[in-house]
Amino acid sequence: MRVGNPVQWLAAAALCTLIARPALAQRTITVTGLGGESQAVVLDTLPRHTVVTSDRGLRTTFVGVALRDVLARVGVPLGEALRGKALSRVIIASAADGYQVTYAIAEVDAAFTDQIILVADTRDGHPLLADTGPLQIVVPLDKRPARWVRQVTRLEVRDVP
Numbered sequence: 001m002r003v004g005n006p007v008q009w010l011a012a013a014a015l016c017t018l019i020a021r022p023a024l025a026q027r028t029i030t031v032t033g034l035g036g037e038s039q040a041v042v043l044d045t046l047p048r049h050t051v052v053t054s055d056r057g058l059r060t061t062f063v064g065v066a067l068r069d070v071l072a073r074v075g076v077p078l079g080e081a082l083r084g085k086a087l088s089r090v091i092i093a094s095a096a097d098g099y100q101v102t103y104a105i106a107e108v109d110a111a112f113t114d115q116i117i118l119v120a121d122t123r124d125g126h127p128l129l130a131d132t133g134p135l136q137i138v139v140p141l142d143k144r145p146a147r148w149v150r151q152v153t154r155l156e157v158r159d160v161p
């Protein structure tokens with residue numbers, strides 16, 4: 001086998017790294033907006049965030065996208081628009097096993113909180129395991145992990161009646 005020069009070798013190695021990089025296991029999440037229409041939001045078009053938090057006492061690093069960015073992508077009003085009646089909105093997260101929880105809209109808004117509720121796809125540098133992922137919601141400041149929805153598949157924004 002002919003061995004190329006170092007530049008060729010490095011280029012080949014870089015190419016292999018790109019090819020070998022695991023694709024995001026789940027590239028989309030279904031989001032139902034206020035009008036009732038559902039959209040598949042492509043997660044790898046959103047900025048990535050890292051949160052370091054305590055998962056039952058263990059310092060754990062999660063990476064993923066911010067829930068607020070997913071909602072903003074389908075036009076959910078946040079920021080200056082989040083006033084009055086809009087503050088009664090809830091986000092319902094649903095999982096593959098039917099588990100559901102809600103978050104109040106202000107919990108995801110940057111003007112209300114520094115906490116970043118994350119739609120995570122990696123934990124300590126590895127893709128989430130099958131019983132947890134491909135996507136899990138992480139609520140860094142919740143002391144109990146009951147709203148850390150494993151295998152989250154769907155988000156819905158609703159006005160309270």
Ligand SMILES: Nc1nc2c(c(=O)[nH]1)N[C@H]1C(S)=C(S)[C@@H](COP(=O)(O)O)O[C@H]1N2
Pocket residue numbers: 095096097099144145146147148149150151152
């Ligand atoms: N999909 C899904 N996510 C879930 C639950 C569930 O039943 N289904 N239980 C919640 C509760 S009540 C807790 S305490 C934690 C438990 O996480 P663990 O199963 O990783 O210990 O997951 C939360 N996320």
Ligand SMILES: [Mo]
Pocket residue numbers: 145146
């Ligand atoms: Mo729980």
